[in-house]
Amino acid sequence: xxxxxxxxxxxxxxxxxxxxxxxxxxxxxxxxxxxxxxxxxxxxxxxxxxxxxxxxxxxxxxxxxxxxxxxxxxxxxxxxxxxxxxxxxxxxxxxxxxxxxxxxxxxxxxxxxxxxxxxxxxxxxxxxxxxxxxxxxxxxxxxxxxxxxxxxxxxxxxxxxxxxxxxxxxxxxxxxxxxxxxxxxxxxxxxxxxxxxxxxxxxxxxxxxxxxxxxxxxxxxxxxxxxxxxxxxxxxxxxxxxxxxxxxxxxxxxxxxxxxxxxxxxxxxxxxxxxxxxxxxxxxxxxxxxxxxxxxxxxxxxxxxxxxxxxxxxxxxxxxxxxxxxxxxxxxxxxxxxxxxxxxxxxxxxxxxxxxxxxxxxxxxxxxxxxxxxxxxxxxxxxxxxxxxxxxxxxxxxxxxxxxxxxxxxxxxxxxxxxxxxxxxxxxxxxxxxxxxxxxxxxxxxxxxxxxxxxxxxxxxxxxxxxxxxxxxxxxxxxxxxxxxxxxxxxxxxxxxxxxxxxxxxxxxxxxxxxxxxxxxxxxxxx
Ligand code: NAD
Numbered sequence: 067x068x069x070x071x072x073x074x075x076x077x078x079x080x081x082x083x084x085x086x087x088x089x090x091x092x093x094x095x096x097x098x099x100x101x102x103x104x105x106x107x108x109x110x111x112x113x114x115x116x117x118x119x120x121x122x123x124x125x126x127x128x129x130x131x132x133x134x135x136x137x138x139x140x141x142x143x144x145x146x147x148x149x150x151x152x153x154x155x156x157x158x159x160x161x162x163x164x165x166x167x168x169x170x171x172x173x174x175x176x177x178x179x180x181x182x183x184x185x186x187x188x189x190x191x192x193x194x195x196x197x198x199x200x201x202x203x204x205x206x207x208x209x210x211x212x213x214x215x216x217x218x219x220x221x222x223x224x225x226x227x228x229x230x231x232x233x234x235x236x237x238x239x240x241x242x243x244x245x246x247x248x249x250x251x252x253x254x255x256x257x258x259x260x261x262x263x264x265x266x267x268x269x270x271x272x273x274x275x276x277x278x279x280x281x282x283x284x285x286x287x288x289x290x291x292x293x294x295x296x297x298x299x300x301x302x303x304x305x306x307x308x309x310x311x312x313x314x315x316x317x318x319x320x321x322x323x324x325x326x327x328x329x330x331x332x333x334x335x336x337x338x339x340x341x342x343x344x345x346x347x348x349x350x351x352x353x354x355x356x357x358x359x360x361x362x363x364x365x366x367x368x369x370x371x372x373x374x375x376x377x378x379x380x381x382x383x384x385x386x387x388x389x390x391x392x393x394x395x396x397x398x399x400x401x402x403x404x405x406x407x408x409x410x411x412x413x414x415x416x417x418x419x420x421x422x423x424x425x426x427x428x429x430x431x432x433x434x435x436x437x438x439x440x441x442x443x444x445x446x447x448x449x450x451x452x453x454x455x456x457x458x459x460x461x462x463x464x465x466x467x468x469x470x471x472x473x474x475x476x477x478x479x480x481x482x483x484x485x486x487x488x489x490x491x492x493x494x495x496x497x498x499x500x501x502x503x504x505x506x507x508x509x510x511x512x513x514x515x516x517x518x519x520x521x522x523x524x525x526x527x528x529x530x531x532x533x534x535x536x537x538x539x540x541x542x543x544x545x546x547x548x549x550x551x552x553x554x555x556x557x558x559x560x561x562x563x564x565x566x567x568x569x570x571x572x573x574x575x576x577x578x579x580x581x582x583x584x585x586x587x588x589x590x591x592x593x
Contacts, residue, residue, distance in 0.1 A: 068167045073284035074277055078177040084116045090273045092121055094128045096290035105298075107451075108270050111183050111412040114449030118181075120269045123297040126305045129264055132293055133235040133312040140232030140260035141291065144212050151209035153286070154258055158208070160285035162200035165193065170281075174274070178245050181271040183411040184371040192247040196278075199251055199545040199561065208258045211563055212571070223580045230571040232260030233314040239302065239328075241320040242414055243374045243480075245271035247543070248319050248339075248560070250278055255566035256317070257291060264293045264313075266302050268320075270414060299324065306331050317558055317569060319376075322478075322506070329556065337558035337569050339550055341478045342376040342508035344540040345383065345501060347523065349514025350491065352387035356536050360388070360513055361395035367511070367540045369403060369457040372411050373482040377509040377531070377541040377549075380478060382459075383497055386490045393486070397438045400457040405446055413453030413481040418442055421455050421481055424474075428485070431471050433463035437486060457482040464493045467500050476504050501527050507553040511538035528553040 075089065082088040091098045101121030110117040142150035164170050171193050178189040203211075216227040236256050240249040249267045253275075256263040267275045276294065283289045295302070306313060306328060316332055318325050319339040329336045346367065348360065367379035384392055403410040413421070425440050439458030448454040462475055464487050475485055489497055501510075501523075510529035512520050513536060520534045530552035533539050543549035543560065550559035559565030 068164065068169050070169060070173060073280045074173060075280065076273075076277070078173065078180050082110075082117045082180060087117055087119045088273055090118065090120045090276050090296055092123060092296055093276075093279060093289065093292070093294040095132060095293070096288070101296070105269055109449045109451065110180070111414060111448065111452055113447050118273060120272060121296040123295055124301060126295065126297065126301065126308075129293050129295055129305060130309055130312070132262075133264060133309045136235035136262040136312075138234045138314065140234050141257075141262050142260045143232055144214060144229050148209070150260075151212065151258075152206075154254075155203065155205045155208045157282060157285050157287045158200040158254070159204035161282055162197050162204055164281060164285065165197040165200065171197075174246060174278070177274050177277060178271075179408070181273060182242060182245050182371075182374075182414070183408050184374075185408050188371055192244055195247050195543075195545050196250045199254070202545060203254070203258065207563075211258050211566055212260075219577070219579065221584070223582060224578065226575055226577045229574045229576060230259060230567055231574040232571055234261060235264070235309075235313055236261040236315040236317065236570070237264045237266065237306070237313055239316060239318045239320065240265070240267045240275070242268035242271045243371065243376070244543075245274035246278060249275040251545070251560050252317055252319070252569075253292060255560070255570050257287075258566060259570040261315075261570060262292060264295060266295050266297065269296055269298065272296050303327065303331065311335075315570075319558075319560075334556070336556055338554065338556045339376070339558045339560065340508075341506050342378065342551075343380045343476050343478045343504055343506045344377055344509040344511075344529075345381040345504065346379050346511040346513060346538070346540050347383040347497065348385055348388050348392065349512065349516055349519045350385045350387055351514050351516045351519070352385065352391070353536075354391065357388070357391045357395065360536065361392055361399060363513075363537065363539050364392075364396055365399035365457075368459070368484040369400065369410065369482045370541065372413055373457075373484075374413060374415075374480050375541050377543060379484055379511070379540045381476065381504075382484055382486045384486060384488050386488055389488050393437060396459065396486075400438050400459070403457050405443055410443065410457055410482060412448045413455065416453045416479065416481045417451065418453050418455060421453050421458075421479065421483070424477070424479055425458060425460060425483070427474055428460045428462065428471070431462055431466050431469075431475075433466060435461050437461050439482070453481050455482055459484050459486050461486045461488070463487075464489050464496055468496060468503070472500070472503060476500075478506070498523070498526055506551065508551045509533075509540045509542075509549075511540045513538045530557060530559075 103122045104119040238252045322341040325340040437459040439456040509531045512534045
């Protein structure tokens with residue numbers, strides 16, 4: 067038995083209700099700080115009741131001071147405080163061991179579900195990915211991230227070596243939809259490479275990272291290694307502005323609009339994981355034995371977490387060979403989703419009016435039709451500030467795709483919504499042109515085992531995480547492959563050693579040139 071109270075401060079099963087709301091704290095300079103001002107606008111997503119006291123931090127001077135205090139050379143680097151690489155490996159080992167415990171696993175799964183209602187499987191998925199990530203970086207793997215290389219020089223005594231160097235004071239800004247996985251993996255990645263992060267998670271869900279941080283500290287992470295702030299987005303914007311160049315890098319995960327704003331404020335010192343308008347193409351090689359699987363994967367990609375994944379399937383191209391079999395299957399699967407098991411649930415950033423306005427605007431396109439959904443869920447107590455919509459699909463005729471509605475059709479709706487387009491062989495140029503014009507390049511899927519078809523699409527597109535083959539999906543951000551957008555020099559990645567190294571460190575070349583003095587060297591006339 068693990069004594070949960072050694073690191074947790076609340077009980078997501080019995081506590082966190084209007085009588086006994088969960089209390090979230092900031093962490094600054096190694097101390098947990100009790101706040102005097104709390105947010106009043108974060109109701110429990112399923113009931114609308116008050117259940118959490120999240121700090122409404124307005125005074126961020128202490129956080130700015132700590133950004134100023136962190137040296138450019140970081141908390142450690144390959145030539146400084148190298149024992150910290152080992153210490154972090156040990157923290158990961160202990161934390162992963164603790165997260166293997168079923169009580170701890172259940173604690174985080176339930177906590178995620180309270181603030182971001184999705185199926186138990188989806189919540190557990192985040193906990194497991196985070197644990198596997200910790201396992202991957204247990205022991206020596208943190209130091210291996212900072213592996214350097216050497217090249218022989220031009221003469222004896224000369225040798226050039228490339229090192230991975232930290233940035234120093236950095237910030238992780240994380241959204242609401244993966245309350246544990248995104249901030250945990252990014253904050254740890256920042257630390258591994260020697261940075262000191264200031265972490266800010268969307269206040270609707272920040273309680274999850276707060277509790278995870280307590281677990282890491284319990285497992286030996288020095289509490290002064292990072293700061294954690296709970297504040298509104300605009301306050302974080304001001305903090306970034308006032309920190310000037312002391313904040314050497316912002317790793318931002320969230321919407322495109324905010325990413326672009328921060329890019330301007332930081333004068334480009336940003337690594338971005340932003341919005342996704344993710345496409346999937348079902349190729350011409352229809353095979354009835356694959357139809358159930360392909361339909362199931364499409365449904366999972368479009369509607370798990372009620373469509374609130376940056377990797378959610380937003381645009382589904384179906385080759386006409388599949389149309390008759392696939393669309394009825396998609397409809398059936400969507401209708402099976404229900405609030406009771408949270409296979410469909412609250413939408414935290416889009417309300418019903420915004421959702422329906424978008425659906426109706428697409429239905430004005432000639433020939434467009436609603437294939438299923440388009441209505442509010444029945445019998446629920448989801449508060450009006452959040453959305454509560456059925457899984458919805460609108461079909462747009464391929465001939466209308468590249469018209470004046472393209473911008474609207476390819477707008478990311480962070481809810482249970484997808485656009486479906488049926489195409490035939492002769493339409494492939496339109497399909498390819500629309501992929502070229504979509505501004506986001508996060509995930510994509512090419513559902514086909516036809517290698518020539520795969521090759522044609524792969525060679526003409528750039529999405530950072532692309533699945534191919536009959537089992538291809540758009541969602542999936544585990545610890546075992548890179549996840550992130552491509553086609554933007556500011557792109558960040560998450561999860562793998564390459565993602566951590568690329569996002570959280572820069573290259574430094576040190577050239578040793580120690581002699582000996584060459585006998586044939588002609589001394590210049592210095593007189
Ligand atoms: P958002 O941009 O509104 O918020 C993201 C974070 O930024 C939050 O913590 C928020 O408080 C903070 N923020 C808001 N305004 C800010 C400002 N001016 N300065 C600094 N911080 C600010 O995004 P959201 O609605 O919470 O999340 C949904 C979006 O995130 C979608 O567009 C989705 O595609 C994207 N997302 C991307 C990935 C990825 O890996 N690419 C993963 C998850 C979500």
